Amino acid sequence: MRLLVLCFITFFKYSAGQFEVPDALVEVFRPRGLRVSIPDQEGIKLFAFHAKVNEEMNGREGGTFSRDITKAKNGRWTFYDPYAKLKVGDIIYYWTYVDYFDGKNKLGYANDDLQFVVKELLEKDTSSTKAPTVTTQTTEEVTESSGCKSSPTKLGNDATCSQKVIFHEDFNSLDNNLWSPENKFAGSPDYEFVVYTTRRENLEVNDGHLKIRPVLSEDLFGKGYVDRRVDLGTNCTGVLGSLDCVQEANAFLILPPVASAQISTKNKFSFKFGKIEIRAKLPKGDWIYPELYLNPLNEPYGPDYASGQIRIAFLPGNEQLNRNLRGGCILGSSQAGRNYGMKTIKKNTGTWGDDFHVFTVVWKPDQITVSVDDTVYGNIYAPPKGFVSESHNLELGNVERWHSGTPFAPFDKEMYLTVGVGVGGHVFPDRSDGTKPWQNSDGKGQKKFYKATSQWRPSWTDASLLDVDYIKVSAL
Incomplete structure (x- = not known):
C-alpha cells in the first residue's frame, strides 16, 4: 500500500x-x-x-x-x-x-x-x-x-513471514539462478506434440516480458524433420538415452511437428502454500495452450499426476474455446481426474486471450482458490476423507501413498513454477464433432495432427504466443 x-x-x-x-x-x-x-x-x-x-x-x-x-x-x-x-x-x-x-x-x-x-x-x-x-x-x-506474523508458507524447512514476497520476477532478464529452460521432447502425462527448445524463435526475454511462441518444427529444423532420427545429446534436460532425448520416426510414429519452450524453477525455487500471481497475455490459435503450473518438486506420491498439479490459468487458444478460462488442480490423467478440481469462468464478450490479465491462485493447507483480475471463480476443497476417498470415482490408480499425507494430499508438498506453451496432446478431451483431428487413445494421433496442419495452422498469428509481464509469490 x-x-x-x-x-x-x-x-x-x-x-x-x-x-x-x-x-x-x-x-x-x-x-x-x-x-x-x-x-x-x-x-x-x-x-x-x-x-x-x-x-x-x-x-x-x-x-x-x-x-x-x-x-x-x-x-x-x-x-x-x-x-x-x-x-x-x-x-x-x-x-x-x-x-x-x-x-x-x-x-x-x-x-x-x-x-x-x-x-x-x-x-x-x-x-x-x-x-x-x-x-x-x-x-x-x-x-x-x-x-x-508467522505463515503456513514454507521454503523447504524454513518458515517465513505472513504476506512476505518470497519470489518476484519482472523478466528484465532470464535469471539462470532462478530458471532452467527445458531442452527435450514432451511426454507423459500430457503427450503434447512438442519438442521444447531454447532457441530464440521459441523463447525470448525483452522489454521486461517473457515471450514463448510455438513454431512449426520444420520451419526451424528443415523440411522432413518429423521423419528423422534426432538425438538432443548431453544438452537434453530429460533422462539421457530415453524418449525425452532421443526419438526416431518409424511408420506412423513421427517426431513432434511443433517446437516450443518451457522454463521452470525446479531445484532453484520451490515452496509449500502461498499466493501466486501471474500477469500475462495468453496465446491464441488452434490447439495452443499456456502452461502456467505448479508441479511437485520430488513427486513424493508418484510420477505424473499421482503427485498432483496446480494450474494457475489454462485456456485453449481455439476461437470457440477461448472464452472459457480454467484454473485449479489436476488429480489424475483420466478425464475425471483432470476435471474434478478445475473451475471455469466464461467471458461473455471477447476472449480471455485478447488482453493481459492477472491470474491468481491462493494455495492453502486445506483449500485452493482461483481468481482472475481479483474476481474469484472457484474454490477447491478436499472431501471429508481426503481426495484419496475419490480415487475410484476419478479412475485414479496408485494413490495409496496419499494416505500418508494430509487430507489435502497430494497438494501438501513443495511445488515449483513451470511456465511454457504446449500444443495438442491429451489436455484436449476427444470430440465427436470431427473438429479435433486426433484421438487421445490413437497411437497415430501426432501424425494425424501433423497431416491436418492446413486446418489449424492458419489460425496461428502474432497473437499465438504467451506473453508474461511478471510473476509474484507471497506467503499466506
Missing part, C-alpha cells in the same frame, strides 16, 4: 542543517536473520525498508523485503526478519524511507540506491543492537517482537 502512496510524493534530501535520512546499520546473522536499523531522532514518525538480494532494485519498488516500522525500540527504528538466510558475498540492494515531522508538517524523505555487501555473519549476541533470541522464544513471540 505504501508504494501507491509514494508514487504521489515528491522526495527531497536536504543539505546540512536540514533533515537527512540517517544511514542504516545493516546486520546479517548466523545461521539466519537480517536486521536493518536507524537511530531514533526527534520528529521521525515512521521508518520503511525495501530490499532485494543479489538483484538491483527497479526504482522504488517494494522488493523481497518490504516493511513499514511504526515504532522505535531501544532507541532505534528497526526492521528485523528472523528467517532471512544470507551468505558471505551476497549483495543487499535497498532503499530506506522516513516520515519526518518538523513541528509544522510531516514530510517523506528517501535514501535511494543503497547497497550492502555481506562480508561476515554475526552471532546474535555480539551485534550492536539487541536481537530477538529465537532459541528462547516461541515462533509467535519472535514474530510478534519483530513485527513478523
Whole structure:
C-alpha cells in the first residue's frame, strides 16, 4: 500500500542543517536473520525498508523485503526478519524511507540506491543492537517482537513471514539462478506434440516480458524433420538415452511437428502454500495452450499426476474455446481426474486471450482458490476423507501413498513454477464433432495432427504466443 502512496510524493534530501535520512546499520546473522536499523531522532514518525538480494532494485519498488516500522525500540527504528538466510558475498540492494515531522508538517524523505555487501555473519549476541533470541522464544513471540506474523508458507524447512514476497520476477532478464529452460521432447502425462527448445524463435526475454511462441518444427529444423532420427545429446534436460532425448520416426510414429519452450524453477525455487500471481497475455490459435503450473518438486506420491498439479490459468487458444478460462488442480490423467478440481469462468464478450490479465491462485493447507483480475471463480476443497476417498470415482490408480499425507494430499508438498506453451496432446478431451483431428487413445494421433496442419495452422498469428509481464509469490 505504501508504494501507491509514494508514487504521489515528491522526495527531497536536504543539505546540512536540514533533515537527512540517517544511514542504516545493516546486520546479517548466523545461521539466519537480517536486521536493518536507524537511530531514533526527534520528529521521525515512521521508518520503511525495501530490499532485494543479489538483484538491483527497479526504482522504488517494494522488493523481497518490504516493511513499514511504526515504532522505535531501544532507541532505534528497526526492521528485523528472523528467517532471512544470507551468505558471505551476497549483495543487499535497498532503499530506506522516513516520515519526518518538523513541528509544522510531516514530510517523506528517501535514501535511494543503497547497497550492502555481506562480508561476515554475526552471532546474535555480539551485534550492536539487541536481537530477538529465537532459541528462547516461541515462533509467535519472535514474530510478534519483530513485527513478523508467522505463515503456513514454507521454503523447504524454513518458515517465513505472513504476506512476505518470497519470489518476484519482472523478466528484465532470464535469471539462470532462478530458471532452467527445458531442452527435450514432451511426454507423459500430457503427450503434447512438442519438442521444447531454447532457441530464440521459441523463447525470448525483452522489454521486461517473457515471450514463448510455438513454431512449426520444420520451419526451424528443415523440411522432413518429423521423419528423422534426432538425438538432443548431453544438452537434453530429460533422462539421457530415453524418449525425452532421443526419438526416431518409424511408420506412423513421427517426431513432434511443433517446437516450443518451457522454463521452470525446479531445484532453484520451490515452496509449500502461498499466493501466486501471474500477469500475462495468453496465446491464441488452434490447439495452443499456456502452461502456467505448479508441479511437485520430488513427486513424493508418484510420477505424473499421482503427485498432483496446480494450474494457475489454462485456456485453449481455439476461437470457440477461448472464452472459457480454467484454473485449479489436476488429480489424475483420466478425464475425471483432470476435471474434478478445475473451475471455469466464461467471458461473455471477447476472449480471455485478447488482453493481459492477472491470474491468481491462493494455495492453502486445506483449500485452493482461483481468481482472475481479483474476481474469484472457484474454490477447491478436499472431501471429508481426503481426495484419496475419490480415487475410484476419478479412475485414479496408485494413490495409496496419499494416505500418508494430509487430507489435502497430494497438494501438501513443495511445488515449483513451470511456465511454457504446449500444443495438442491429451489436455484436449476427444470430440465427436470431427473438429479435433486426433484421438487421445490413437497411437497415430501426432501424425494425424501433423497431416491436418492446413486446418489449424492458419489460425496461428502474432497473437499465438504467451506473453508474461511478471510473476509474484507471497506467503499466506
